[in-house]
Amino acid sequence: MNDVTLKKIAEILGISITTVSKALKNYPDVSKKTKKAVLDLAEELHYTPNSFAVNLRTxxxxxxxxxxxxxxxxxxxxxxxxxxxxxxxxxxxxxxxxxxxxxxxxxxxxxxxxxxxxxxxxxxxxxxxxxxxxxxxxxxxxxxxxxxxxxxxxxxxxxxxxDDQKAAFEAVEHLILKGCKKIAHIRGPINPQNAIDRFLGYKKALEHYNIPFDPTLVYPCLHVTFDEGKSFAKQIIETHKDVDGIFVITDLVAVGVLAYFNEVQIKVPQQVKVIGFSNWFMSQVIAPKLSTVDQPSxxxxxxxxxxxxxxxxxxxxxxxxxxxxxxxxxxxxxxxxxxxx
Amino acid sequence: MNDVTLKKIAEILGISITTVSKALKNYPDVSKKTKKAVLDLAEELHYTPNSFAVNLRTxxxxxxxxxxxxxxxxxxxxxxxxxxxxxxxxxxxxxxxxxxxxxxxxxxxxxxxxxxxxxxxxxxxxxxxxxxxxxxxxxxxxxxxxxxxxxxxxxxxxxxxxDDQKAAFEAVEHLILKGCKKIAHIRGPINPQNAIDRFLGYKKALEHYNIPFDPTLVYPCLHVTFDEGKSFAKQIIETHKDVDGIFVITDLVAVGVLAYFNEVQIKVPQQVKVIGFSNWFMSQVIAPKLSTVDQPSxxxxxxxxxxxxxxxxxxxxxxxxxxxxxxxxxxxxxxxxxxxx
Missing domain, CATH: 3.40.50.2300 (Response regulator)
Known part of the structure; x- marks a missing residue:
């Protein structure tokens, strides 16, 4: 309804449609004066180049x-x-x-x-x-x-x-070098490649440092939420009292783990060490501050x-x-x- | 390069372009058999209706x-x-x-x-x-x-x-009813209407409960960040040792306030009560859990x-x-x- 054609501009200014079109495209063979007149009028008439028509051409x-x-x-x-x-x-x-x-x-x-x-x-x-x-x-x-x-x-x-596998390997290696001997993994869902690779990195690090892999220490998230972090932290510590390290698929879930340990006064890092993944800005805000893998999002x-x-x-x-x-x-x-x- | 016209489909199937077009639009006067043939061929040829052309028409x-x-x-x-x-x-x-x-x-x-x-x-x-x-x-x-x-x-x-003004009034009223007598306000930047309205709500609540307004208790954020929350918390408590309540423009900044008070062991809510704004999901995760205004985003x-x-x-x-x-x-x-x- 507010569409104005080049034709109208040409008619009002008494010049050709080609000149109007060239002026709008800033062609060198149109005088500055004409260009200004066209642009001013186009603005006054709320003219927009028809982008769909342009699209058809280009x-x-x-x-x-x-x-x-x-x-x-x-x-x-x-x-x-x-x-x-x-x-x-x-x-x-x-x-x-x-x-x-x-x-x-x-x-x-x-x-x-x-x-x-x-x-x-x-x-x-x-x-x-x-x-x-x-x-x-x-x-x-x-x-x-x-x-x-x-x-x-x-x-x-x-x-x-x-390299999710390498990044996860390094996270778990970090826990091992800090003295952890029994490390649980809260992993992502079964399907996505990055969850698979982080799980493989976890397994490889254990293997590399001669720590036996125990499938009951792996907890797969369904929705990767804060609440899953809380409930897995509870399960882990109730089922495996001697777990001393947890590698968590992502910081949000790891923050859930820390929240649960805070509630029941399990000391981090003294009793259990926790490392997340992604370097969410909140991870350096909570107490204790969360170690993590920086992912350049x-x-x-x-x-x-x-x-x-x-x-x-x-x-x-x-x-x-x-x-x-x-x-x-x-x-x-x-x-x-x-x-x- | 993968564009196929209706014409090509019509040629291959030996029917009219109009019929092809009608079949694609699921018109009732085209037989099911023809529709299926057209759709199958269109899919095989990776045909897309030209949305720009459609746009020009509608x-x-x-x-x-x-x-x-x-x-x-x-x-x-x-x-x-x-x-x-x-x-x-x-x-x-x-x-x-x-x-x-x-x-x-x-x-x-x-x-x-x-x-x-x-x-x-x-x-x-x-x-x-x-x-x-x-x-x-x-x-x-x-x-x-x-x-x-x-x-x-x-x-x-x-x-x-x-209603930012009303919401802010209620937040500050909440602090007053909890016993706060000297309430600081970390506000948003000067320009945006919602920052102005929240500030006016703060002022109105003080007025309503006969607490004198002190402009030195108002701290305007520039960028509304976690770090501003930390640094204003420090300023507030160093300049006004007897502040017992803070109303903060948004939860992220309020979480910064809590982080600083945690660091210097100022007890919340015993010494200072803090209320935020927005009900960010992190506000119920941190310790102490943050009171806030729920904003239905x-x-x-x-x-x-x-x-x-x-x-x-x-x-x-x-x-x-x-x-x-x-x-x-x-x-x-x-x-x-x-x-x-």
Missing amino acids: KESKTIGLIIPEVVHHFFSSVINGIIDEAEKNGYLVIILQSNESLALEKKQVDLLLNKRVDGIIMSLSNQSNFDNHIKEIIARGIPLVLFDKISKLINCSKVII HEMGVQSFQLLFEEMSHKKNETPFTPRTILLETSVIERESTKKP | KESKTIGLIIPEVVHHFFSSVINGIIDEAEKNGYLVIILQSNESLALEKKQVDLLLNKRVDGIIMSLSNQSNFDNHIKEIIARGIPLVLFDKISKLINCSKVII HEMGVQSFQLLFEEMSHKKNETPFTPRTILLETSVIERESTKKP
Whole structure:
């Protein structure tokens, strides 16, 4: 209803439509005076270049899609932050969808984004997801795709990840070097690759230091919540009174563990040492301060967009692109929860 | 490059383009058999209906824009959650941008969204923002607009807010009824309406209970961070040793206050009572558990989208719409940090 065509501007100013169009695009062969007149009138008439028409011509939407399991999670919101900052610098908008860890929803969302003709897609897979048809469809259509954090090794596309196995190994090694001899692991759900890799890293560290692996010391989370941390801490200490170390899948759950130990006055780090994963900012705020593995979430977002941008540029120029995997560095951060007494 | 036209499908199946188009749109006058053949072939050929062309016809993009100060903030990520859940239910996608509290960035982002021809915009204003030209431009173009949380009273559009003044009054009243006689206020920045209203609520409560207002007891945050909470707690207790209550603009900052008091062993609630604002889930996890004002963030997102949807529907049907303000309920939640000893 507020749409004004180039034609109207041309009529009012008594110049050709071509000149109006050139003026709006800042072509050098239009005089400054004419440009100013066109721009002023365009502003007065609330003229917007018809971006859909532009899209039809350039075949670019300058929009990318992002599908993540949940927005309300410090790790993911920090990745989002990195992605939209970097996208904006490069003139791209980001459509954000959350799968709520549901494969059905994730499939629907991929469809939506493909119908919207986004120029590329960045995803962190839901716990139920694997190399399913919806992912194959993205690749079959030649839409650039980057996976981060929760990936599937079966999918041949670019990825931005950390070495979860190595990071977990180092976390458990840290507990062992602090004197822990019986270490429990609160792990993530069964399906996602990063939960599997962290579990494997835990197992490898035990093996490396000749500590027998005991499957009853492994507690899988269903929803990865604070409350699960509290209830597993209770189970661990009631079933295995001599556990002296716990490696927890993520800081939020580890904070639940600490909250329970606080309540029942089990001393951390004296009786049990606890290490988390992700370096959530709250982990240095609670008492005792939580040792953890630093996972560069904002950087993960920035790199994911850059990798997608690289692939989109290759596609535009019709030059070949081979998917790459970027591995970001992690490090163990020692705080009070694993200090030697 | 993977684009296939209706023409190709029509050619292969030996039917008319109109029939193909009708089959894809599930018209009743096309046989089930033909529909199946068309859909199967469309899938095989990775056919996508050209959404830009569709957009040109319907003048709807089925996309809305959301501009918020920051994604990595539990309150905002919870509102986002509510908005995208509700938008998806109604077939809308959400483009999310963050202003990082910068007016310049916010203006650029409004421009981007208008050029993208979104059907509507939801915003929470940056601290520097007011009724500036970019907001006027949205309204002048007739694009439905809803503001939430950080609004400006000068802007005539729909809003979803809480009664910050009343909520703050109740928080401070809670401290007074628990016996506090000298109450400090760590407030938000000078500009945003919600910080102003919470400050006015604080003042009114003091007045109502005949406690003299002392401007030196008011500490304005610049960035509303955990660290500001720590440093203001130190300042307050060093400058006013007899302060026995603190009302803090938001839980994150209040958690900083508690962290400092823990460090220097000032007893909460015995020596000083502390109440926050927002009911961040961490506030019931820390020791002592933080009393706070519950702010329904997810609900705020849901209602914001619903209000926008209502306005978009009126626009589509060309029926008049009068902007409305929805006021959501808040309540004081008493936890350990304000308990009577």
